[in-house]
Amino acid sequence: MAKWVVRLLVVAVLGVLLWVGYRQLKPQQSITIHTVQVSRGPLVLTVTATGRLAPTTQVLVGCEVSGTVGEIAVGHNDRVEKGQVIARLKPELFQAENEQANAELARAQATVRQLEVQEAEAKRRLDRVEKLRAQNAAGDEEYQTLEAAWKAAIASTEAGRAAVRGAQNAVDLTKYRLGKTEIVSPINGIVLDRRVDVGQTVAAALMTPELFVLAEDLSRMDLLADVSEADVGYICPGQQATFTVNAY
Numbered sequence: 001m002a003k004w005v006v007r008l009l010v011v012a013v014l015g016v017l018l019w020v021g022y023r024q025l026k027p028q029q030s031i032t033i034h035t036v037q038v039s040r041g042p043l044v045l046t047v048t049a050t051g052r053l054a055p056t057t058q059v060l061v062g063c064e065v066s067g068t069v070g071e072i073a074v075g076h077n078d079r080v081e082k083g084q085v086i087a088r089l090k091p092e093l094f095q096a097e098n099e100q101a102n103a104e105l106a107r108a109q110a111t112v113r114q115l116e117v118q119e120a121e122a123k124r125r126l127d128r129v130e131k132l133r134a135q136n137a138a139g140d141e142e143y144q145t146l147e148a149a150w151k152a153a154i155a156s157t158e159a160g161r162a163a164v165r166g167a168q169n170a171v172d173l174t175k176y177r178l179g180k181t182e183i184v185s186p187i188n189g190i191v192l193d194r195r196v197d198v199g200q201t202v203a204a205a206l207m208t209p210e211l212f213v214l215a216e217d218l219s220r221m222d223l224l225a226d227v228s229e230a231d232v233g234y235i236c237p238g239q240q241a242t243f244t245v246n247a248y
Contacts, residue, residue: 047234051225053245055215059187062208063089064180069200076194080185080214087183087196087211094181098174105167112160119153126150189216 067089074086126146193213196202202209223243227235 045234047227047231049225049227049231051223053221054224055192055218056220056222057187057189057216058192059189059214059216060210061086061183061186061212061214062204062210063087063183063202064204064208065089065094065177066202066204067093067181069196069198069202072194072196072198074191074194074212076191078191080187080189080191082185082188084185085182086185086191089181089183089202091178091181094174094178098171098178101167101170101174105164105171108160108164108167112157112164115153115157115160119150119157122146122150122153183211185212185214187214187216189214190218 069087070090071088072086073084073088074080080086126143126149129143129146191212192215194211195213196209196211202211223241225243
């Protein structure tokens with residue numbers, strides 16, 4: 001057993017001696033040093049940030065009246081033209097309001113015609129009594145009574161005409177509201193987002209509901225990047241910038 005231990009020790013010592021001799025005999029690689037003259041040159045500093053692309057012109061399309069969506073004529077990525085109908089609210093309620101307003105206008109106009117006839121009759125009677133009074137055939141009391149009736153008829157006619165103007169305003173308003181049941185595109189562009197569906201109720205009492213998001217031109221877009229506060233000082237107008245987008 002002792003002989004084997006001695007042999008292993010001898011082999012180990014020989015191995016160490018051979019390794020040390022190999023290291024000493026192996027040629028050392030020389031290190032080459034190059035020197036250059038110090039000069040001025042550009043220092044490129046890259047600022048990296050993430051963000052999103054957005055249209056240069058984006059329009060939110062809403063409706064000015066409350067109602068139920070009855071028809072949607074466009075969808076996502078559809079091209080639209082200025083003045084094109086892109087959605088409609090159900091018009092039945094607005095049509096009924098307009099018809100009622102027209103009926104009230106006709107009634108007010110008929111009332112004015114009747115009052116004008118009464119005014120003309122009161123003036124005719126007053127003129128007749130005035131001629132008789134000039135001939136001492138009628139008294140002052142009768143004349144004053146007819147004059148008061150004539151002035152009252154004038155006031156009634158003016159009130160009737162004011163009612164006609166109010167009824168006409170109501171007709172114009174209901175006609176305007178009826179026209180607003182058609183939602184039209186204000187620009188030539190493309191539909192980025194549609195935010196309503198058929199049958200959905202929209203309420204314009206407090207704020208204008210947003211139905212569509214349109215973009216005017218997608219050939220030119222804005223890059224909205226969130227730059228770190230530590231890097232903002234390195235950015236100046238006119239600097240070159242590049243960007244990449246994630247693949248879908």
